[in-house]
Amino acid sequence: MSFVVDVVSEDSFYENLTLGLVRLLENTPGVQDVELEKRLPSERMLLTAWEQRHCCNLPDDIRQFYLSTDGFKLIWNYEYAGEVLPIGNMKINSISELRRLAGVKNVGDSDCPTLLDIEVCSQQDMGNPVRQRPNFGVKCKIFELDSCQGIGKVCLVFLDKNECETSLKREDPKIWLLDRSFEWHFLAENFTQYFRMMLVHQGLPQWQFKFTPMGLTPWAEQMFVLIAPHLLQSDLSSQLTQNVDWCDMPYNHLDPSIFKTRNKSSKKKPDATKNRTS
Numbered sequence: 209m210s211f212v213v214d215v216v217s218e219d220s221f222y223e224n225l226t227l228g229l230v231r232l233l234e235n236t237p238g239v240q241d242v243e244l245e246k247r248l249p250s251e252r253m254l255l256t257a258w259e260q261r262h263c264c265n266l267p268d269d270i271r272q273f274y275l276s277t278d279g280f281k282l283i284w285n286y287e288y289a290g291e292v293l294p295i296g297n298m299k300i301n302s303i304s305e306l307r308r309l310a311g312v313k314n315v316g317d318s319d320c321p322t323l324l325d326i327e328v329c330s331q332q333d334m335g336n337p338v339r340q341r342p343n344f345g346v347k348c349k350i351f352e353l354d355s356c357q358g359i360g361k362v363c364l365v366f367l368d369k370n371e372c373e374t375s376l377k378r379e380d381p382k383i384w385l386l387d388r389s390f391e392w393h394f395l396a397e398n399f400t401q402y403f404r405m406m407l408v409h410q411g412l413p414q415w416q417f418k419f420t421p422m423g424l425t426p427w428a429e430q431m432f433v434l435i436a437p438h439l440l441q442s443d444l445s446s447q448l449t450q451n452v453d454w455c456d457m458p459y460n461h462l463d464p465s466i467f468k469t470r471n472k473s474s475k476k477k478p479d480a481t482k483n484r485t486s
Contacts, residue, residue: 218246221276222244222246225276225277227404230244230282232410233296238287238288238435239284239286239296239435240284240285240287240292242282242283242284243282243283244281244282245281245282246277247277247278247302248277248278249278250274250277250278250302250303252275254303255274255275255303258303258306262349262351264349264381267381267398270399273300273399278302279299279300279301279302279305280299280300281299282296282297282299282411283411284296284411286431286434295413295435296410296412297411298406298407299355301352301353307352308350308351309363341384341392342363342392348365348367349366349381350363350364351363351365352364353383353402359388359414359417360385360386362395362402363383363384364381364382365381366381367381382394382397383395383397383398383399385419387417387422393416393420394419408439409439412428412439413427413431414428415428
């Protein structure tokens with residue numbers, strides 16, 4: 209027997225969206241000031257305008273996410289050695305903040321180097337890179353999902369149009385990490401997969417760098433050991449360094465169907481109790 213729930217409360221929506229992470233954090237020793245920013249859904253008109261302006265279509269999971277909540281932000285602090293430190297940080301930019309990072313023609317000083325110039329020099333130094341990666345050309349479309357507090361940029365990357373024409377079906381954008389040395393690191397096949405990875409790692413410092421050759425800094429690794437040591441277990445770490453199908457991992461599952469369109473009857477209040485329609 210199946211049924212459809214037509215009315216979902218705001219608290220229930222965010223409980224499902226975060227897979228109960230807020231409650232888990234609040235029950236974790238040392239964790240304080242868990243703050244989930246509740247936002248209204250994005251306007252359909254804004255999404256359509258964004259797609260028309262950038263000449264690309266958002267995948268269904270991203271579109272439904274923004275039609276449910278215009279971005280995402282969950283932060284929390286941790287008491288360590290008598291000090292309260294801002295540790296946890298999970299963020300997805302709103303649709304208005306989903307700006308193109310590169311691939312725009314330079315209309316300024318022609319003598320000023322661009323990201324494309326830096327990339328060409330980097331590729332010349334590296335020779336022929338084995339892994340295909342995003343580029344800063346005009347045809348490649350790169351949008352910033354999260355600035356990672358200045359240590360890098362999580363990006364939504366649409367493949368070069370010429371590369372997509374070789375396949376029968378145009379591929380959906382992938383999620384990549386751009387570090388401060390302008391090196392690219394693959395993170396996830398799609399937005400839903402990345403969002404789930406973010407929840408699993410609880411927004412711990414530098415968690416995205418676990419998937420890079422650099423790895424975590426000693427300080428970030430210490431925070432993992434104190435708060436979520438299971439994420440550093442050897443068997444799990446070996447899996448994370450490979451091409452893991454996160455949809456099949458034996459942990460909590462993030463169902464894309466939770467990204468349901470909600471109306472805008474409630475305000476941005478943590479204790480709001482008004483119902484929203486799916």
